[in-house]
Amino acid sequence: MTTVASVHGDHEDTSSPYALSHLDALESEAVHIFREVAGEFENPVILFSGGKDSIVMLHLALKAFAPAAIPFSLLHVDTGHNFPEVLEYRDRVVAAHGLRLHVASVQDYIDRGVLKERPDGTRNPLQTLPLTEKIQSEKFDAVFGGGRRDEEKARAKERVFSLRDEFSQWDPRRQRPELWNLYNGRHAPGEHVRVFPLSNWTELDVWQYIAREGIELPQIYFAHEREVFQRAGMWLTAGEWGGPKETETVVRRLVRYRTVGDMSCTGAVDSDATTLDAVIAEIAASRLTERGATRADDKLSEAAMEDRKREGYF
């Protein structure tokens, strides 16, 4: 950074042999974050849902520690309403890389009577308790999440290293400033740090990176014919979670998913994109954010995400 004067008049950054492409810059930053956590924490874990963001996180972690194994285990919060293709993908990846998988099960909590099924069948808000209790019982001190600041306006305020108290709560007014790339991971016993290596990535970056690296995804991300019904303007997959109701009709449509989550509140979009390039072209042209297009729970209120994050949601 010392040579400001020497670059006067040179306004073609692509001519510099040292300019990193934006994907290389984002990749390098994310790897730095993974390695900082490996260096500073005792017992980190990667939240892994089998969705594209956590798949990219896993890929980055593999590269960060190559040729050694990833020094973290994985944690999946299983809502009990997962897409079978995603669970199959999860188990295959875990086996292929010899990873250790922890599962926090929402269904267990419901069966034990600790959590109560909501009338709308949505289990997304129910994930917080199993997640936070698992973090406490396994004594995880760093929890990687695939959250991106571009997803939502409360997330735009999120730090890369985000301190959570012993109740896993996020207090947006008491966040540590993050200066340069000097991340502060200090925490008291019982507290933990949520870590977001993809903070600076956008949805399009994630897809471009998946394409560049040739990363395999669950097939539900690509256009396929599927039995769906319409609720609140979204195409939902029929299932044991309470859809469709009597007034809702199942139809067969060509759709794909932009996000992967609980089946009860994750909508599919109409699409004929069967390849990565087609998906990228579709997203680049889309006038809807991925959450706006596919997440019912974020529409509950203006601060829905902020409120859930305060409670410990990822």
Add this chain to the structure above:
Amino acid sequence: MTTTTEALSATTLLRFATAGSVDDGKSTLVGRLLHDSKSVLTDQLEAVERASASRGQDGPDLALLTDGLRAEREQGITIDVAYRYFATPRRRFILADTPGHVQYTRNMVTGASTAELTVILVDARNGVVEQTRRHAAIAALLRVPHVVLAVNKMDLADYEESVFAAIAEEFTAYASELGIPEVTAIPISALAGDNVVEPSANMDWYGGPTVLEHLETVPVAHDLAHCHARLPVQYVIRPQTAEHPDYRGYAGQIAAGTFRVGDPVTVLPSGRTTTISGIDLLGKPVGVAWTTQSVTVLLADDIDVSRGDLIVPTKDAPATTQDVEATVCHVADQPLTVGHRVLLKHGTRTVKAIVKDIPSRLTLDDLSLHPHPGQLVANDIGRVKVRTAEPLPVDSYADSRRTGSFILIDPADGTTLTAGMVGESFAAPDPVKDEASDDGWDF
């Protein structure tokens, strides 16, 4: 379709920050950059329209796009740095959107610490005011490589060239005193859209770039040949598998300069020397690597290297010291006092330290010095002398933003207390002199 992917991938990344007073139109500028680059999507705009209507406002309030927290919306102010993302076919942007209030100096420092460019907004009707000088001083202090002066609300100044020219001249002179090497001044109206994304039809006397055009073309990579090469070791990679029984790699993100296979290197603080026998760029061997690539370096000799060490070229090693003198910005609510026992994180190394002296506090408004203030409180900028428990290889912040910076941490509760920049404060070849100061500090 492959060509679409390639074209989208071949862009570079620019991190920049905005600075402006409350009514200078910063939100409007940010809103327009986001909106005109088609980064505000329909559902986000609808959410803003819904929220605006429920508050009884006539039109969509674009500030709601950027004020993400409940408390911010309730109070109608921005209380914290937020990061925004947008892209054009030429480049991807990360915008550190920092609040303009005087009391949030720490937020501007936070945003500027990673920025390669700062946009400082001025109201054409008010010209250069105290807050403008404060923003320029912080940009100079943080050595943000590029400074843009956006003279906003030109529509309210009849698009007069003389108004713009006078402000640009006054600001450039002040910036030059601070050591800011180059200022790009642009006359704009964020509200009307003049010279933000589209060239203005109202100011044909202006021949320079629009704000977006400048953001798209300003160089982001510098000539690294003359930089001191620095690699802070983050983590030691030892697979100990049948396939890699002897692999021992030192992983880190190159903080500055370039490293080549065959380079003689020294490991600090131990001072042991060896040569680089290999460089792996995320699993793939390469002959050369440079800042800010994350790499794994293999060394010819089996010497003791661990997290916190710094690998440097043998011919260009920094001195190590236990007495660090720096300009700092205090970012925590609890004050920093002489005698305070702290932790100092520099690169990948965290050491115990004690605040030995606070020789002065800087008044940003006029750059005057308040000698021996006794303590620094939130948002204060001052000089600090710190004694560390172990020797540290620090560079001057003027030479390296990465290896010349550090943070102080409260060992009791982990709070990030202070952001530090080692060495002289401003980049001025002819530093601003303070006559009241007799202790030689040069701000």
